[in-house]
Amino acid sequence: MEKTYGRGGIHLLLIQKRAAAIILIVALCLPIIGAAPAQAQQLNISAKAAVLMEARTGEVIYEKDMHLPLPMASITKIMTLVLALEAIEAGKASFEDLVTTSEYAAGMGGSQIWLEVGEQMTMKDMLYAIAVGSANDAAVAVAEYLAGSEASFAAEMNRKAQELGMRNTVFSNASGLPPRTLGMDAEHHSSAYDLAVLCRHAVRVPHLLEMVSTPEYTMRPDTTRKPHLYTLNELLDRVLESGRRYGYPGLDGIKTGMTSEAGYCLAATAERDGMRLISVVLGAPTKEARTKDTVTLLDYGFRTYEPVTIARAGEPLGEAVVSWGKVEKVSVSTVEDLTIGLPRGSVGELTREIDWKKELAAPLHKGEVLGELVVKRNGKEIARVDVAADFDVERANVFQMLLRMSKRLLQSIVPGL
Structure with missing residues (x-):
């Protein structure tokens, strides 16, 4: 079953650093459940070498002389x-x-x-x-x-x-x-x-x-x-x-492969609920052994890992402050869905932040890439995806900027105005 963490399950915090740098930190507020290392279980693999990898993060789930x-x-x-x-x-x-x-x-x-x-x-x-x-x-x-x-x-x-x-x-x-x-x-x-x-x-x-x-x-x-x-x-x-x-x-x-020198080989990939796994076996003794090894690897991966949807394309992640805009904030979202495979029970180890690639100053255009959503597990980066503006932001004229500055000045003098 795919897990999706939308606004209801995510705590969003916008932090402004200095004048223009904004970091969006998303903490998945869920209990951390310890997961046993993927290779604690020895698999019966007959091939000379094998590996099982989570496709989006590149994490190695299992390996034999990889x-x-x-x-x-x-x-x-x-x-x-x-x-x-x-x-x-x-x-x-x-x-x-x-x-x-x-x-x-x-x-x-x-x-x-x-x-x-x-x-x-x-x-x-x-x-x-x-x-x-x-x-x-x-x-x-x-x-x-x-x-x-x-x-x-x-x-x-x-x-x-x-x-x-x-x-x-x-x-x-x-x-x-x-x-x-x-x-x-x-x-x-x-x-x-x-x-x-x-x-x-x-x-x-x-x-x-x-x-x-x-x-x-x-x-x-x-x-x-x-x-x-x-x-x-x-x-x-x-x-x-x-x-x-x-x-x-x-x-x-x-892709399959076989020569007398290489033995039976297979690089395979399978996707379920948005989680894609990659398995490779090299030098299996028979075609049947190649098939068995591949199934063993993929079964192990789908049994011990689960798909977690970090973001959906077009679904707002939050708002960021824009300088010199007719509006002061722009909502941002990822340009594509981001689903990754994680060890079951390890979702609480994730954090997200946005790495801005440019100063957020008007004009901005809908769909313009502004940065990347970076996903980390226990502080280590595991995935990233482009983040774009959800709508156009036109540049404010001088009168609009003066009016905004005057309003802010009044609010600083009379709180709650």
Whole structure:
């Protein structure tokens, strides 16, 4: 059950510091109930490495050798999708772009959509081939289209990994195939923790969850309609044509992987009542063990953590004083909902404050970002979200300011006026 703490359950205090700095502190006035450490319980995980993470805060709920560098097979393609979709978001590419298949891309082994040399396919279809069918040929074709060569694209993958703080990760290709099978003398590995960090970023990239949650997709729809791809993620939550629900409740991604070198791997994410968890298992001995490990991790997370809604988009958090405005105060709210997962019974450990990014002086515009709502647990920051003005505040003219100053002067002389 999701917990929501609105005005009725929150004590709001506005404090003005010096002339313009205002801090909004929100104390959740609830009793603190001690929660046992998440890893007090030993889980039976057969994979070589594993991690369970709360997506919004990045808190690690459970881990097993999470920083151990290991081959990750086709989980690599999460980064390929991230870079492609971010390029589209930035206007550097589009879903309608035609991607031409090179001889090198067509020669990829493993899972594929059997691209032919010179064959053109839209970027959208290529990305669905990667997300649903884990197509190696499509991954390389997209990499070459975006960066000119797979090697250049791998350099971009490594740059992004460093930007995200993936310290135990090295990419050498876009598909996740073992470098030696591609004739490369190169490293290609990651860690369970690094991949969870990547997934935490990936789930917020526009269109990515939509793609990785797609259970099936038809290639070449206007010609052969082949192949018809089915997701390799058997845990994907979906309703079959028979009406029977299949998969793990709330699981909407993200990517499987398997090679003889990497074993069975899965980076998964599931959301319930606004709380999203991320699990990663690397080097499971069998497909069944990979599934069991993932379910064990997610079950543990949803059993021991609960969703807490800190703020809802457009719901006023309070008012802040504005200098030189026709009105003296403006209400503020978050630009998006903020729900986080917390150990059950730990809500009383939270505080909130607003970190203002600019001086609050008129004119202000509705929707203008003024700062960030910062959420802390036991004094440590765990989440933040943009805060914006709820309405326009026009600048006051000289007459209005003189009238306001006169009123304040009279009130200081005659209290209660």
